[in-house]
Structures are given as structure tokens and as C-alpha cells.
Amino acid sequence: MCNRRTSLSILISVLLTTVEAQIQTAEECPAGAAQCDAVPELLSWAAAHGAQCDRLQTDNTLAIRGLRATTDIPGGSVIVSLPRSLALSVSPSQSCPILHLIPEDVWSSSIKNFQLALLFLAESKKGRDSAWYPYIQTLPQHVDSLVHWSDTELHELQYGATEPEQQFLQEAKQQLDDIRELYWKLESSGLVTELNSTLEDVVWASDIVRSRAFAISTPEGWLSPKSIGIAAFMANVVLRIPVFSQWQATKRIISIARSVTFMCIGAILFGTQHVGNMDLALLPVIDSINHNSSSLGHLQPGGGGTTVEAVIGPDGAQAFQEVTAAYATASNEVLLQHYGFVDMDNAHDEYTANILSFIEENVIDQPNEEQLQDVYASPVLKSSLSQAKLTSQGWSTETVTALRFLLASEEESRAAKSLLPLRWVTQVVKYRQLPTPGYVFKEAQSHATETRVDQVRRGTSKSELVLRWRFRLFPLLLGYGLWS
Numbered sequence: 001m002c003n004r005r006t007s008l009s010i011l012i013s014v015l016l017t018t019v020e021a022q023i024q025t026a027e028e029c030p031a032g033a034a035q036c037d038a039v040p041e042l043l044s045w046a047a048a049h050g051a052q053c054d055r056l057q058t059d060n061t062l063a064i065r066g067l068r069a070t071t072d073i074p075g076g077s078v079i080v081s082l083p084r085s086l087a088l089s090v091s092p093s094q095s096c097p098i099l100h101l102i103p104e105d106v107w108s109s110s111i112k113n114f115q116l117a118l119l120f121l122a123e124s125k126k127g128r129d130s131a132w133y134p135y136i137q138t139l140p141q142h143v144d145s146l147v148h149w150s151d152t153e154l155h156e157l158q159y160g161a162t163e164p165e166q167q168f169l170q171e172a173k174q175q176l177d178d179i180r181e182l183y184w185k186l187e188s189s190g191l192v193t194e195l196n197s198t199l200e201d202v203v204w205a206s207d208i209v210r211s212r213a214f215a216i217s218t219p220e221g222w223l224s225p226k227s228i229g230i231a232a233f234m235a236n237v238v239l240r241i242p243v244f245s246q247w248q249a250t251k252r253i254i255s256i257a258r259s260v261t262f263m264c265i266g267a268i269l270f271g272t273q274h275v276g277n278m279d280l281a282l283l284p285v286i287d288s289i290n291h292n293s294s295s296l297g298h299l300q301p302g303g304g305g306t307t308v309e310a311v312i313g314p315d316g317a318q319a320f321q322e323v324t325a326a327y328a329t330a331s332n333e334v335l336l337q338h339y340g341f342v343d344m345d346n347a348h349d350e351y352t353a354n355i356l357s358f359i360e361e362n363v364i365d366q367p368n369e370e371q372l373q374d375v376y377a378s379p380v381l382k383s384s385l386s387q388a389k390l391t392s393q394g395w396s397t398e399t400v401t402a403l404r405f406l407l408a409s410e411e412e413s414r415a416a417k418s419l420l421p422l423r424w425v426t427q428v429v430k431y432r433q434l435p436t437p438g439y440v441f442k443e444a445q446s447h448a449t450e451t452r453v454d455q456v457r458r459g460t461s462k463s464e465l466v467l468r469w470r471f472r473l474f475p476l477l478l479g480y481g482l483w484s
Contacts, residue, residue, distance in 0.1 A: 038138045039065070039288065045134035046285050052081040053285050059322060066290040068322045075316035078309045079323060080286050081302055088123065088132055089281035090115045091218055098122050101190040106182075112280045113209050114182055118191065120282060121205035125195040135284040143207035145340040146172040147179070165352065168333055179206050211339045212287045214327075215278040216308055217301045286310045291339070292324035293346040349391065355399065355456060356385035359406070371413060375406055397442065400453065404441035407452040412445055 039058040046053060056079060059068040073079060094115075096107035101122055107115060123130045130136060146154070154172060159165040183192075183199045191197045286299070289310065296313035310325065317323050328334065331350045332342040343349075356375070375381045384402035388395060395403075405413075444450055 038134070042134050042138050042284060042288070046082065046086060049086055050083040051086060051285060053079070055079060056285075056323060058288075065288075066322055066324075067285075067288050069317040069319055071319050073312055073317045073323070075312065075314035077312055077316065078302070079297075079312050080289075080310040082283055082286055082308045082310075084306055084308060086132075086135075087216070087279075087281040087283050087308060088116070088120060088135075089216070089279045090119060091279050098191075101195065102186070103189060106185045106189065110182060113213070114178075114206065116213060116280050116282065117202065117205040117209040118186075120209060121197060121201055122191060122195070124205070125197065132284070135282075138288070139208055139212075141204070143204070143211050143340050145175075145207045145210060146337060147175045147203060147207065168337065172337065175206075176203070179203055207340070209280075209282065213280050213282055214286070214299060216281050216283075216299060217305070218279050281308070283308060286325075289323055289325045291327045291335075291341070291343065293326055293329075293335075293343045293348055295324045295326040297325040350396075351390045353388050353390060354386050355388045355403070356382070359385075359456065368410065371406055371408070375402065381405060401442050403453045403456055404445050404449060407456075408441065408445055408449050412441075412449060 043053055043056070043058070055070050055073055056067045057070050059066050069079075090112055092112070096102050096104050098119065102118055107118070110118070123132050124136050127133065149172070151173075154169060157169075159169050179202055180199065183202050186192050186197075186202075286308070296315075298311050300309050300311055301307070302309040312323065312325075327339060329348050330338075331348055332346050335346070336342050360372075375385065380398075381402045384396075384398040385406070388399040390396075
């Protein structure tokens with residue numbers, strides 16, 4: 001009995017030790033103790049310089065270090081308001097801000113990602129003297145981007161079957177070559193000779209920018225459409241005062257001011273700001289929020305362009321719940337290429353297959369030659385079939401529409417071609433887009449046509465079976481880091 005009690009005591013002691021070890025491990029920071037301790041300092045530093053992030057705190061219990069809510073946060077709330085002065089950024093057509101370290105010709109010939117990487121690297125070399133030191137010390141010392149993948153590891157992705165996949169692999173392999181070329185241009189620069197920056201340093205800085213930088217709106221200056229429109233509107237109002245209305249040129253000036261006002265309103269309402277015309281920035285605190293593809297949060301300018309605001313999605317967050325944001329509305333391929341990770345539950349994931357080649361090579365009530373020629377003559381239809389998109393919801397609407405057009409009966413094709421103009425107008429109003437060849441086939445056709453379409457969509461096409469397998473397994477393999 002004594003031996004049994006002794007054995008039982010030893011067993012309980014071992015179990016308690018194991019549980020204590022697991023609890024201690026769960027409380028450790030996944031990024032390492034130094035980086036973990038630096039996050040509260042980052043939040044304090046940001047708050048001291050005007051940032052508003054008091055409803056967030058670091059969460060060390062996550063598999064990947066992140067931030068959680070300290071209180072209930074309503075949907076649509078601003079969770080971080082960051083002064084632009086705390087954003088390390090580069091603007092389009094910006095001259096080199098560190099000419100003593102980087103020649104202007106090297107700077108101007110580099111893409112914005114590399115410009116920001118060089119600016120960030122120069123700051124990191126300052127150590128504690130950098131204004132961004134509290135932020136820099138929280139960043140990882142290694143990012144598992146595709147730059148570090150060998151050809152063997154890239155081959156494990158089983159890519160190369162389609163043109164987009166071949167382009168993906170080519171871009172992945174080209175990344176390191178581009179960084180090496182950049183470093184070769186910098187060999188005699190102050191960044192290398194004075195700060196002793198190595199190729200590994202440039203790769204690391206490039207990884208940080210590629211995986212963490214955001215495109216943000218460029219601050220509006222005095223010559224922005226908004227500023228000019230307000231000035232023109234005020235001129236239009238002021239010149240109508242009797243004191244000024246007696247001037248000989250008043251009517252002409254008012255007419256010009258009115259035209260300028262309407263032009264500026266049109267530019268504001270219908271103008272789009274492309275990523276190429278936006279600033280690229282590293283955003284302290286904001287980039288500590290982990291990615292979630294289903295998150296509906298977004299970034300927006302605030303304070304008249306003086307701040308960058310992170311807005312939480314409509315569902316908000318409960319107290320002590322992790323706060324997430326969507327870095328991009330993109331597939332896992334894009335996330336892996338630019339951020340070095342994949343999302344296991346990515347609602348935007350997609351794969352590409354060439355259904356057109358499959359139909360031509362297999363006998364599935366082969367479409368007639370005229371319909372096949374119509375498909376090849378239409379870039380929209382051809383692209384929808386030769387680069388068909390498969391998502392978690394199945395084939396895209398464009399692909400199904402093109403399939404119906406291609407596999408429709410002769411009677412359905414003739415009926416579609418003889419549509420009255422009124423039907424065209426109806427389709428434009430219904431689908432909010434200009435008609436394209438095959439657009440009427442968005443709706444289901446005859447039973448025979450739908451059966452032929454389903455033959456291609458559901459299993460007859462080996463491409464879909466392969467892609468569905470990869471769609472489920474590919475994120476899984478990467479998620480468990482079998483190649484790390």
C-alpha cells in the first residue's frame with residue numbers, strides 16, 4: 001500500500017509539474033521575451049506622441065503575438081488613431097531624404113517598397129538614437145518570406161500548371177535577385193560603407209516592408225481638388241457681395257469660379273486614388289494587429305489628413321477578445337507572396353484552371369465551331385474559361401456564364417443573338433454593367449445545357465478535383481509549417 005501511495009504521489013507531482021510548465025509556456029511571448037516586453041513600451045511611446053490606442057493591450061497568449069481589446073468596442077469604432085508623424089513613409093516622386101547615405105539616382109530608380117526598406121534600414125542602424133526605436137525593437141528579426149525558400153521548397157507547392165501559377169513562381173524567385181541588384185548599386189553608398197549594411201540587412205528590411213507596410217492616402221495639399229474647390233466656391237460667394245459685384249470682370253470671374261467648383265466636385269466624387277499614387281508606410285501599433293481575411297475593418301485618414309485611423313469591423317470586439325484586421329482582400333497565394341503567411345479560413349482564396357483546354361480535349365457534347373470561335377473572339381469569355389477562378393463557393397459567376405454560352409444549344413444561341421434593344425437595356429439595369437458577349441447566360445438555361453455545364457463543373461473536370469484538393473490541403477500544409 002505504501003508503495004502504491006508513493007507511486008501515486010509521484011504521478012500527481014509529475015502531472016502538476018507538467019501543467020505548470022504548460023501554463024508558463026502559454027504565458028510566454030511567441031516572438032521572444034525581448035520583443036514581448038517591448039510591446040507595452042511601444043504602446044506607451046505611441047500614446048506619448050499623440051496616438052490614441054488606450055482600448056488595446058498586448059496579448060501574449062496567442063500563437064502569434066497580437067493585440068486584444070481592454071473593453072467592449074462597438075462596431076465601426078476607431079481603435080487606433082496614429083499621427084502621420086509616427087508613420088515611417090515614402091511618397092510618390094519623393095526625393096531621397098537621406099542623400100548622405102543613398103545616391104539620388106539609386107533612390108529614384110527603385111520601387112517604393114525598396115525606398116521604404118532603405119529608409120527603414122537607415123533608421124534601424126541608428127539604434128536607440130532613432131525616433132522609431134520603440135517601434136523597431138518590437139519587429140521580428142526574421143520573416144519567413146518566399147525569399148528564403150529554396151527551389152525544392154517552392155517545388156513542394158506543386159505550382160506551375162497554369163500561367164498565373166508560373167508567374168507566381170517566377171516572381172517568388174525574382175525577389176532575391178532584385179534585392180541583390182539593389183545591394184550591388186549600394187556597394188559604394190554611405191549605407192554600406194558607413195553603416196556597414198550587409199545584403200542580409202537589406203533582405204531583412206525588404207521583408208519587413210513587404211510584410212507590414214500599408215498604402216495610405218497622401219495628405220491633401222493646397223492644390224488638391226478639395227482645397228481648390230473650396231477656394232473657388234468662396235470666391236463665387238464673396239464676389240456676389242454688392243461691393244465687388246460692380247467690378248467689370250466680376251461676372252467673368254464668377255463664371256470661372258463656378259466652373260472650377262463643379263470640376264473639383266466631380267474630381268472628388270468620381271476620382272479614384274490608385275495605390276501607385278499613395279504613400280507607402282510602416283504604421284506602428286496598427287501593424288501589431290493580426291490579419292484575418294474575414295475582418296471588415298479598414299484604414300481611413302483622420303484629423304483632416306493629419307492622422308491614420310484603424311477602424312474595427314461592424315461586429316466590433318468584446319473585452320479581452322483579440323482584435324484583427326484584413327491586410328488585404330487577397331488569396332492565400334498573394335498573402336504568401338507579400339506577407340509570408342496564409343490564412344487557414346481565407347474566404348478570398350482562389351485557384352485557377354484552364355477549363356477551355358479541358359473542353360476542347362474531351363468529348364462532352366462538344367460545342368459547335370461557331371460558338372467556340374465566338375469565345376476566342378471575346379477576351380472576356382476566353383479569359384473566364386482559360387483562367388477560370390475557383391473559390392470556396394465554387395467556380396466564379398463569370399466562368400459559369402461563359403460555360404453556359406459555350407455549351408448552350410443552337411436554339412438558345414440564336415435567341416440570345418436576336419435580343420431586342422429593350423432586352424439589352426433591361427440587362428444593363430439589372431446587372432449594372434455594359435453587355436458583353438454571353439452576358440444573358442448569367443441565368444440558368446435549359447435542363448440539357450445546365451446538365452452539360454454541371455458535367456464540367458462537378459467532377460468531370462480533373463482540374464477542379466485537383467484544385468479542390470489543393471484548396472483544402474495547401475493552406476493546411478503551410479499552416480503547420482512543414483517546410484519551416
